[in-house]
Amino acid sequence: MMNQAQESRPAESAHHDVVAVIPRVNIQAFCEDEQTARVMQAVASDRRMAKAHMDVELGGIEAAVQVFAASQTPAVLIVESKEHRQGVLEELGRLAQVCDSGTRVIVIGHVNDVVLYRELVAQGISEYLVGPVHQLQVIESIAALFKESDSNPIGRIVAFVGVKGGVGSSTLAHNVGWLVSRDFAIDTVITDLDLAFGTAGLNFNQETAQGIAEALGASDRIDQVLIDRLLTKCSDRLSLLAAPGSIEREVSVDSDALETILAVVRNNVPLVVVDMPNVWAPWTKQTLVHADTVVITATPELASLRNAKNLVDFLKGARPNDRPPLLVINQAGVQKRPEIPVAEFAKALGVEPTVVIPYDAVVFGTASSNGQMPSEVNAKSKVAEAIETLAQIIAGREQAAKASKFSLAPFLSKLPKLRKS
Ligand SMILES: Nc1ncnc2c1ncn2[C@@H]1O[C@H](COP(=O)(O)OP(=O)(O)OP(=O)(O)O)[C@@H](O)[C@H]1O
Numbered sequence: 001m002m003n004q005a006q007e008s009r010p011a012e013s014a015h016h017d018v019v020a021v022i023p024r025v026n027i028q029a030f031c032e033d034e035q036t037a038r039v040m041q042a043v044a045s046d047r048r049m050a051k052a053h054m055d056v057e058l059g060g061i062e063a064a065v066q067v068f069a070a071s072q073t074p075a076v077l078i079v080e081s082k083e084h085r086q087g088v089l090e091e092l093g094r095l096a097q098v099c100d101s102g103t104r105v106i107v108i109g110h111v112n113d114v115v116l117y118r119e120l121v122a123q124g125i126s127e128y129l130v131g132p133v134h135q136l137q138v139i140e141s142i143a144a145l146f147k148e149s150d151s152n153p154i155g156r157i158v159a160f161v162g163v164k165g166g167v168g169s170s171t172l173a174h175n176v177g178w179l180v181s182r183d184f185a186i187d188t189v190i191t192d193l194d195l196a197f198g199t200a201g202l203n204f205n206q207e208t209a210q211g212i213a214e215a216l217g218a219s220d221r222i223d224q225v226l227i228d229r230l231l232t233k234c235s236d237r238l239s240l241l242a243a244p245g246s247i248e249r250e251v252s253v254d255s256d257a258l259e260t261i262l263a264v265v266r267n268n269v270p271l272v273v274v275d276m277p278n279v280w281a282p283w284t285k286q287t288l289v290h291a292d293t294v295v296i297t298a299t300p301e302l303a304s305l306r307n308a309k310n311l312v313d314f315l316k317g318a319r320p321n322d323r324p325p326l327l328v329i330n331q332a333g334v335q336k337r338p339e340i341p342v343a344e345f346a347k348a349l350g351v352e353p354t355v356v357i358p359y360d361a362v363v364f365g366t367a368s369s370n371g372q373m374p375s376e377v378n379a380k381s382k383v384a385e386a387i388e389t390l391a392q393i394i395a396g397r398e399q400a401a402k403a404s405k406f407s408l409a410p411f412l413s414k415l416p417k418l419r420k421s
């Protein structure tokens, strides 16, 4: 099994979408060479490891044996060996004498040897990785140690943020969430973090209560039961954790409470769309850094460009093991407005736009006043097409999108009617 996994993802690019949650644990790594130590440093500083504490040392298994002769072993021990089968087994035999029974051990070896792998598993080694390893592969292995075998995979958090007010970020977040849940049958929760001015409830024509505000106000008892009660169901597969959309009460957002809320939500659905307000605060920064995917929406103007550049640079720096954020250029081609050409915008940011959405006051205006989605107003419009492409990418189905020449959405939307007749 290990060998298949190794062979099927040799390229770095294959590692990029690791959705992982790693708890507050101590991890120690003993590497044989500098290169592996650098990879372990990259593991230690990854966003997914924010709660864990990780030390990286050289000297391989022998160094570990010496250190732990005099001290307790951590929750997770990662050791590297350059030996062949027999040598690895002997080294690990010595380690076993000083290793606490609760410690989980990941071995990085340099021989691709199934017999060795089986032997190690039989001896209680949690994982054997064949080097050279990639940081995300190691993170995935650590996360697997803490995953209960019967639990669902944790959901992906996709945060939508606008580079300035009114660029259309919320509209896109809601549309993408809606499309992904409908066309790809992926259970989705849209979380509206624009507490005072959020529009998710309005856009889905839902009477919503306090939603997220109530959860934030009850930070000591955030659990599944509370979140379930606060969700508003929009369809079979789409729910809303709405914002109050009122200025009656001022709600301050605590980063930790928000993190707990999102952790509960992602435990239960594969996709969590987060609609971020255009605010720069510790909690917005933290939410963006920790999202699995960030979608930045910008209009093709100068102020947008400056903010987009700052945001992209910040996120690239804070998320070195992630793909760059997705860029959406929205409201392009407003008549008579001087605009920065898309190519120039992309060049300045060093990120190609995933989609460019034209300005279309009719489609968006009608959608907005009818409580509909642009795709419902006119499924054949350029706007609907672009949003659909974005939804396909968020759903992880871009290959299917490229392969098919026609859009499935209008076809699928007719299905219930066909069934009835
Ligand atoms: N491509 C477009 N063409 C025309 N109107 C658009 C387009 N995209 C969004 N809009 C409209 O722009 C308005 C603002 O959109 P939205 O609320 O989604 O922006 P936002 O970036 O979330 O703003 P905020 O800063 O308030 O959070 C809405 O009325 C929406 O319908």
Ligand SMILES: [Mg+2]
Residues within 6 Å of the ligand: 169, 170, 171, 194, 275, 276, 277, 278
């Ligand atoms: Mg918004």
